[in-house]
Amino acid sequence: MTRVVLLLAVLIVTGCAQLPPPNTAQAGKPAASNEIMKFDIPADALGARDPQLSAVLAKAGALAAAQKQPTVIRVTALGQDLKYINQAIWKGVPTQGLKPTLENLTAGANQRYSVSIEPLHAGS
Numbered sequence: 338m339t340r341v342v343l344l345l346a347v348l349i350v351t352g353c354a355q356l357p358p359p360n361t362a363q364a365g366k367p368a369a370s371n372e373i374m375k376f377d378i379p380a381d382a383l384g385a386r387d388p389q390l391s392a393v394l395a396k397a398g399a400l401a402a403a404q405k406q407p408t409v410i411r412v413t414a415l416g417q418d419l420k421y422i423n424q425a426i427w428k429g430v431p432t433q434g435l436k437p438t439l440e441n442l443t444a445g446a447n448q449r450y451s452v453s454i455e456p457l458h459a460g461s
Contacts, residue, residue, distance in 0.1 A: 371455050371456050372453055372454065372455050373400070373401070373404065373408065373454040373455060373456070374397065374400060374452075374453065374454045375451060375452070375453040375454070376393075376397075376451065376452055376453075377449045377450065377451045378390065378414065378422070378449075378450035378451060378452060380450060383414070383418055383421075383422075383450060386421065390425070391425045391428075394422060394425035394426050394428075394429070394452065395425055395426065395428045395429030396429055397410065397426055397429065397452055397454060398410070398425075398426035398427055398428065398429030398430040398437070399429035399430065399431070400429075400454060401426075401430070401437035401454045402429070402430045402431055402434060402435060402436065402437055404435070404437075404454075404456070406456050406457070407435060407437070407438070407456070407457040408437040408438070408454055408455065408456055408457055409437060409438045409439075409440055409454070409455055409456075409457045410426060410437050410438070410439050410440065410452065410453070410454050411440045411442060411451075411452070411453045411454075411455070412426070412439065412440070412441050412442065412451075412452050413442040413443075413444050413448065413449070413450055413451045413452075414441075414442075414443075414444050414450040414451075415443065415444055415450070416443050418450070419441045419443075422452070423439060423441070426439065426452075427439075437454070437457075438457055
């Protein structure tokens with residue numbers, strides 16, 4: 338009997354606790370995205386022209402080319418590094434088949450270098 342009373346007391350106390358108001362924006366969850374893949378490029382790997390980074394970039398190119406719908410690869414980096422990144426990406430794209438679109442964005446101060454792959458929309 339004491340267990341039942343204790344359980345009821347716990348339920349009553351927890352039932353009185355303030356519940357946080359519902360958050361319609363769901364702050365903890367990222368907004369829905371069409372991104373197929375996105376990753377940051379470590380500055381030290383880019384500066385060293387790391388072979389593992391080159392391999393990852395080539396795989397990103399292959400992934401973009403393997404999609405059933407047209408894709409865009411967006412590269413954000415310093416202008417001086419874009420040529421190296423683009424060449425590494427194109428190494429992974431097969432010569433035959435659907436070619437992704439490559440879009441270069443110049444990184445600003447304190448902006449991470451990144452690569453993202455997204456479906457290409459008619460308005461893009």
